[in-house]
Amino acid sequence: MATTAKELNVEDKLRALYDLQLIDTRIDEIRNVRGELPLEVEDLEDEVIGLSTRLDKLKNELEVVEDSIRNKKSAIEEHKESIKRYAKQQESVRNNREFNALSKEVEFQELEIQLAEKQIREMKASIEHKKEVISQSKEKLDTKHSHLKHKKAELEDIMNETAKEEGFLAEKSAQYRENLEERLLGAYDRIRTSVRNGLAVVSIERGASAGSFFTIPPQTQVEIASRKKIITDEHSGRILIDNVLAQEEREKMDQLFAEFK
Template sequence: MAKKTEATVEDKLRELYDLQLIDSRIDEIRNVRGELPLEVQDLEDEVEGLNTRLAKLDAHLEDLNEQIKGKKNLIEESKTLIKKYSEQQKNVRNNREFNSLSKEIEFQELEIELAEKHIREFKAQIEQQNEVIKDSKERVEQRAEHLKHKKEELAEILKETEKEEQALMKMSSDHADSIEPRLMKAYSKIRHSVKNGLAVVPIERGASGGSYFTIPPQVQVEIASRKKVITDEHSGRILVDAALAHEQAEKMNSVFDKL
């Protein structure tokens, strides 16, 4: 704890810039992965959705076949009844009974005609459904193959970077613990408020890194003196001089090379 209170402003600036370099390295690794994990998740959801749709299509197909089976049974039952009524007509005692049986026969013939119509409709639906199922299966195969390649790509990237990322995250945590809370809070707030995550930037060609706003010469002199922590009035970023940034970058790059 005593060491922290004895640290000079220059020491604090070096620690902050080291932390920035570590965190930027972590950002680079994550940028390499980019949208890949989200792509994999989206593809998994898409394949799952397509398989669910296929299951519903198969269930509907099964239902259509069952309905055809039911209509065929109905036709057989109607044919049996027609045969029965036709036999009964041979033994009727009057026209009323004959006409009554004729109506029954006519009704069963209409039932057969209607059932055959339904069967034709069901078969047309089945033909259409089979085309949809065929297209859906091809789509599932294509997306599943694409998903397989994306998973392999992600696994390869993770294999290459996971160990380094974990080491860097521990390093970042250790560095953060060594920085006084007030500065760490400011660093975190700035880092999370800017798109590129750069909270500590060097002076480049008279302007703060990543900015087009020129730093006044007297402020540049103050920054180079390393006597106080100075922030850019436009972006809010903590500023360090180019020489300090170069020294720390060389030091940290040699550390990164060993990971």
């Protein structure tokens, strides 16, 4: 592998580097088509889980309140039974003291009933509110489910369309990398990760490196066109190639990419 790399002359290295750049750029384009979709799908999945958890919690809270209302109603019936019992006992009391004591018990039971009825009204209002929140949460969850389903289908379609091409290009990228020495590959990878568009190898366009406004001196342009040594742009650090070589390699790689169009 190392021997093959040493046998390449400078021009061959430049061609191999630019071919690698074109392949990696095409892979970047494919991945850019997916864009933020994978992250969108992941975020939507998290939202659906969060909404489902909240909905379950609300339903549990609703059940607890409904149980409390049933318990309060049961307690009211018990208080009413106590009132009947005390009223019955008042019919057979022997003195006013016993009558008054039973009257206080009746009054206490009536107050307990009033308190329980007040609490039931409050809990019923709470139930109505919770039901409204549950309804809104269900609606929101259904919308998110639908959106997630759409985004997953969209992502799956893109993946199905591009998976074969991306796999093929990844293999080609690995093959081209094998023909280049580690020093050059290290520089190429370092430049690719340091620039926004991932372009480590660029051609001279109208006297400047592609995508740059800085003019390349005429003498440097001559050296680049001679293909005798690898020259980098002093401003961006990118590896520079002449336009003719770039055009030749683009035509060659276009034939490769055409297989998947």
